[in-house]
Amino acid sequence: MTFQALAAxxxxxxxDPAPFRAGAATSNITPPLGVGIIGGFVPxxxxxxHDELHARCLVLDDGQGKLAIVVCDLLGIDRIVSDHARELxxxxxxxxxxxxxxxxxxxxxxxxxxxxxxxVVKQTMDDYQKFVAIRIADGVRRAANLLRPAEIGIGxxxxxxxxxxxxxxxxxxxxxxxxxxxxDKVKMNPGAGGxxxxxxAGPTDPTVSFLALREAAGGKPISLFATYSLHYVGGVGSGHxxxxxxxxxxxSLEGKLGAAGQPxxxxxxxxxxxxxxxxxxxFRSPRPGKKPYEQMRFVAxxxxxxxxAAVSTVSYKGRAALDARYDELAVGVRRPDAAMLEWADxxxxxxxxxxxxxxxxxxxxxxxxxxxxxxxxLPMPLQVLRIGDxxxxxxxxxxxxEIGLEYRKRSPVKPAWMVSxxxxxxxxxxxxxxxxxxxxxxxxGTNRLEVKAxxxxxxxxxxxxxxxxx
Numbered sequence: 350m351t352f353q354a355l356a357a358x359x360x361x362x363x364x365d366p367a368p369f370r371a372g373a374a375t376s377n378i379t380p381p382l383g384v385g386i387i388g389g390f391v392p393x394x395x396x397x398x399h400d401e402l403h404a405r406c407l408v409l410d411d412g413q414g415k416l417a418i419v420v421c422d423l424l425g426i427d428r429i430v431s432d433h434a435r436e437l438x439x440x441x442x443x444x445x446x447x448x449x450x451x452x453x454x455x456x457x458x459x460x461x462x463x464x465x466x467x468x469v470v471k472q473t474m475d476d477y478q479k480f481v482a483i484r485i486a487d488g489v490r491r492a493a494n495l496l497r498p499a500e501i502g503i504g505x506x507x508x509x510x511x512x513x514x515x516x517x518x519x520x521x522x523x524x525x526x527x528x529x530x531x532x533d534k535v536k537m538n539p540g541a542g543g544x545x546x547x548x549x550a551g552p553t554d555p556t557v558s559f560l561a562l563r564e565a566a567g568g569k570p571i572s573l574f575a576t577y578s579l580h581y582v583g584g585v586g587s588g589h590x591x592x593x594x595x596x597x598x599x600x601s602l603e604g605k606l607g608a609a610g611q612p613x614x615x616x617x618x619x620x621x622x623x624x625x626x627x628x629x630x631x632f633r634s635p636r637p638g639k640k641p642y643e644q645m646r647f648v649a650x651x652x653x654x655x656x657x658a659a660v661s662t663v664s665y666k667g668r669a670a671l672d673a674r675y676d677e678l679a680v681g682v683r684r685p686d687a688a689m690l691e692w693a694d695x696x697x698x699x700x701x702x703x704x705x706x707x708x709x710x711x712x713x714x715x716x717x718x719x720x721x722x723x724x725x726x727l728p729m730p731l732q733v734l735r736i737g738d739x740x741x742x743x744x745x746x747x748x749x750x751e752i753g754l755e756y757r758k759r760s761p762v763k764p765a766w767m768v769s770x771x772x773x774x775x776x777x778x779x780x781x782x783x784x785x786x787x788x789x790x791x792x793x794g795t796n797r798l799e800v801k802a803x804x805x806x807x808x809x810x811x812x813x814x815x816x817x818x819x
Contacts, residue, residue: 367412369668371562372495373572373616376404376488378421378481379590380460386590387424388457390707395460396588399642400596402459404481405618406488407562407572408444409736410496411671415444416734417489418574418741420618421481422592423453426462428730428745428773429474430482437486442493447675450734450743451485452771455621456593458585463774468719468794470727495613498565502663503739505764506655509555511648512579514750515628516550516788528709529692533787538628541635550786551626554578554750556757557652558622558766560736561660565667570608570615575656576741576766578622578750582629582645589641595619597649598656605657620768623753625746625777625790669737674813677728678806681799684725685717689793693717716794723797730772731809735817740765742810745773747790751780752803759811761818767810778803 379402385392402422409416417438435446453462462481464472474482516535523545524532535550559575575598582594599617608615629648636644685693696702696714704711732743740762744752746769753767776797777790784791784800 368498368565369412369501370410370496371407371499371501371571372492372497373407373562374488374491374495375406375616376484378402378404378484380477384460384477386458386588387461387463390709390712391705394588395590397586397590399586399589399591402590402592403596404485404488405599405616406485406492407574407616407618408489408492408496409669409671411669414671415442415448415493416671416673416736417444417449417492418618419449419451419485419489420620421451421453421485422456422596423459423462423481424455424457425453425770425774426451426481427464427467427472427478429472430462430478431772433474433482434485437482438489442490444489447732448673449489450732450741450768450771452620452743452768454593454595454619455581455747455770456591456595457581457583458589458591458593460590466719467774468716470723499562499571500565500665500667501669501737502561502660502665503737503764504561504659504663505556505558506659507555508557508577508652508655509553511629511652512553512555512627513629513631514549514551514553514626515630516626516790517632518547518550520545520547527787527792528713535786535788537789538630539632541630541632546632550783551749551751552754553627554623554754556766557656558764559656559660560739561663563665569611570606572616572618573602573656573660574618574620576620576622576768577652578624578627578753580624580628582648584639584641584644586641594645594649597646598653601650601653602657605653606660621770623748623750623767623769625749625769625779627750666737670735672735672817673733674816675730675732676809676813677730678809679726680729680802680805681726682723683720683793683797683799684723685721685793689717690721713792713794720793720797727775729775729806731806731813732771733810733813733817735762738764740814740817741768742814743768743771744778744806745771746775746778748778749780749783749803752778752807756807756810761815765814
């Protein structure tokens with residue numbers, strides 16, 4: 350073969366790289382009836398499945414390597430579930446674990462993939478956790494089986510009317526004592542329309558950021574991965590299992606994009622952004638009572654409509670380079686002092702305070718004792734995916750929205766956004782400022798990490814993002 354012929358082959362390969370591809374699939378992860386539904390202080394048994402829970406899976410391939418994104422209809426996942434699922438995925442379809450993002454939506458009407466006690470650091474997977482890990486891996490394999498030439502569009506839309514900061518300053522003298530007998534400066538969920546409300550203790554993040562995937566040459570929709578900083582909506586039937594508005598959004602979006610009934614089903618994914626201090630209650634103007642699922646459906650349909658409208662305006666590209674960074678940062682764990690342990694022991698000994706009946710001091714006394722068993726530091730799994738022009742970063746906590754806003758502002762890659770509750774569940778993540786004013790999300794046992802944890806983790810994510818900005 351002549352030099353000219355070899356050169357022609359080489360140039361043709363450069364001119365015609367492997368196509369960008371995408372595939373998506375779902376796996377059913379609905380638990381059996383009778384399982385404990387978590388989300389409140391005391392679990393209660395599931396008696397009915399209103400809508401099935403899923404692991405919603407998206408696989409991308411730029412010709413050089415693959416990425417996988419998985420969003421699970423769960424309150425959260427223990428890191429052993431993510432670790433095991435990613436180990437299986439690394440074997441088949443062969444996607445390295447640092448290139449697989451697995452997060453929970455934080456629906457409050459699901460079974461637990463956190464184990465019998467999420468505050469125990471070293472766990473052995475129970476049967477449901479094993480089931481979830483396997484089903485995640487199955488979903489990613491199925492999504493990889495469906496890879497086909499694709500185009501990608503990156504966009505966003507602001508939807509402020511559904512997000513409200515739930516932490517409020519109250520008039521002097523109106524703050525009730527916390528479970529430890531102290532007085533906080535802010536209160537979570539203070540009651541809508543109350544006369545003692547002053548102002549919210551923080552902002553909201555109204556932006557829905559998304560990746561839209563369709564078949565090449567303007568073909569059918571394949572998937573859409575979106576992120577919204579809204580905690581959950583709630584309002585389910587008694588004892589019901591439900592994916593909350595996250596699942597309803599995905600179902601609604603399918604119809605609004607004209608993707609219903611496709612030979613290869615469209616798969617929507619809606620991840621929880623940074624909503625640790627955000628919910629769907631307008632505390633200034635209380636809404637009238639709603640039937641079960643009424644408000645949830647309203648929010649899901651409205652967000653889906655606005656996202657679908659935004660999708661119609663994005664520019665699609667036939668290429669998107671993929672990259673990822675994954676690291677584990679040692680972060681300090683909050684430990685009770687001698688006085689706190691003495692309080693916990695006395696509270697536990699008081700038989701009039703029953704945790705099974707929702708007594709908060711009794712519940713938090715036991716949480717404090719668990720915190721005393723923790724090691725001084727824990728490794729926090731942190732991840733950044735680079736998908737074309739966009740960066741998606743993760744933390745394993747219920748992250749306050751100010752942290753997500755700061756990441757978006759300071760990220761050297763834009764657009765950029767954050768996903769909470771990825772690769773583990775380590776409680777709420779307030780900023781140091783919020784620690785200073787207290788409230789439910791800062792209580793020991795609700796919050797588990799050192800006061801400056803959010804700053805440490807954010808700086809690490811920004812450095813990881815910068816590595817992929819060159």
